[in-house]
Amino acid sequence: MDQQVDRSSLLxxxxxxxxxxxxxxxxxxxxxxxxxKAVPRRNLAALAAxxxxxxxxxxxxxxxxxxxxxxxxxIALAEALAAGGAAYVHREIGFDDSVATVRSKVFQSSxxxxxxxxxxLDDAVIxxxxxxxxxxxxxxxxxxGLAHVVAADAQQKFMRLDITxxxxxxxxxxTMSAATLTPQxxxxxxxxNGRVKDIVRAARAARDAGAFVIAVTRSxxxxxxxxDLLVPVDTPEDTFLYAPMTTRLAHFAIVDLLATLVxxxxxxxxxxxxxxxxxxxxxxxxxxxxxxxxxxxxxASG
Numbered sequence: 001m002d003q004q005v006d007r008s009s010l011l012x013x014x015x016x017x018x019x020x021x022x023x024x025x026x027x028x029x030x031x032x033x034x035x036x037k038a039v040p041r042r043n044l045a046a047l048a049a050x051x052x053x054x055x056x057x058x059x060x061x062x063x064x065x066x067x068x069x070x071x072x073x074x075i076a077l078a079e080a081l082a083a084g085g086a087a088y089v090h091r092e093i094g095f096d097d098s099v100a101t102v103r104s105k106v107f108q109s110s111x112x113x114x115x116x117x118x119x120x121l122d123d124a125v126i127x128x129x130x131x132x133x134x135x136x137x138x139x140x141x142x143x144x145g146l147a148h149v150v151a152a153d154a155q156q157k158f159m160r161l162d163i164t165x166x167x168x169x170x171x172x173x174x175t176m177s178a179a180t181l182t183p184q185x186x187x188x189x190x191x192x193n194g195r196v197k198d199i200v201r202a203a204r205a206a207r208d209a210g211a212f213v214i215a216v217t218r219s220x221x222x223x224x225x226x227x228d229l230l231v232p233v234d235t236p237e238d239t240f241l242y243a244p245m246t247t248r249l250a251h252f253a254i255v256d257l258l259a260t261l262v263x264x265x266x267x268x269x270x271x272x273x274x275x276x277x278x279x280x281x282x283x284x285x286x287x288x289x290x291x292x293x294x295x296x297x298x299x300a301s302g
Contacts, residue, residue: 011080014029014032014065015033015236016236024053025064027053028047028053029061031047040078093106110249112236113235116235120232120234126231126257126261129188129214129231129258130261130265132186133158133258133262134163134262136184137185138165138181139158139185139188140165140166140174140185140187140211142199142202145196146192147199148167148169150248150251151167153255155167157259158259161270161273162273174198181211182210186212186213187213188213189215190215190251191215191216192247193217194215194220194223195222203223207227212228212229213227213228214229216251217233218233220234231254233247233254
């Protein structure tokens with residue numbers, strides 16, 4: 001067996017291979033993934049009992065991970081936890097999961113996805129993306145379906161920063177708009193999987209027009225191969241739901257990061273513009289009168 005198991009990736013590997021295990025080994029995996037910190041304190045019999053399997057099943061589970069036995073597994077797991085490995089691991093949702101289990105899995109996956117993105121992003125790539133966005137004469141924001149929601153969010157944020165931008169909802173209009181870009185312009189294409197024909201077509205049209213094209217998508221996708229700059233989002237995604245969850249959060253976080261850095265690049269003067277925009281919408285807020293606020297406070301006090 002391999003004695004050089006990667007400490008930081010042990011739980012990641014277990015999460016990824018869970019679906020390949022036998023049903024009984026999968027129960028052991030679920031116990032480990034549910035509370036990995038408790039496992040090193042359990043002996044073989046305790047873990048087997050907790051998973052409702054036999055002790056030989058636990059040993060087979062350990063060997064499936066490339067480990068010699070349970071003692072080796074406990075040491076490798078303790079080292080992974082000590083090294084900061086996978087405090088939050090991606091685990092698939094099942095039809096028999098309880099509300100508490102689904103809650104834990106959804107939040108753990110989201111937290112882990114954002115933490116992984118934070119560590120994996122290349123600052124040089126982000127810096128170039130910010131410079132291209134900041135200096136663009138016009139910015140096209142491309143996305144269809146759920147990814148269009150991200151593009152629309154980006155439009156709202158960049159528009160406030162004095163950047164001429166658009167996130168058109170119609171795919172034909174997106175391609176025509178992309179074809180009218182110039183070398184002084186830029187485009188950002190958002191796609192959760194990077195395999196949607198309309199987005200790839202629009203990105204190619206923007207690049208053929210001479211614009212600088214950025215993609216926020218998976219690194220092994222057709223879209224990634226069509227652009228000038230890739231901001232990779234390679235999050236693990238649960239297939240239980242058709243709509244991506246962790247990937248969507250990662251895309252929104254990328255937009256927030258880029259918008260924040262663009263705002264900082266504008267300098268202190270941007271604050272006045274943001275205040276002006278906020279003030280332009282002030283009449284849309286529901287403002288309580290002083291007497292209403294006083295009655296509310298009195299009612300709350302007793």
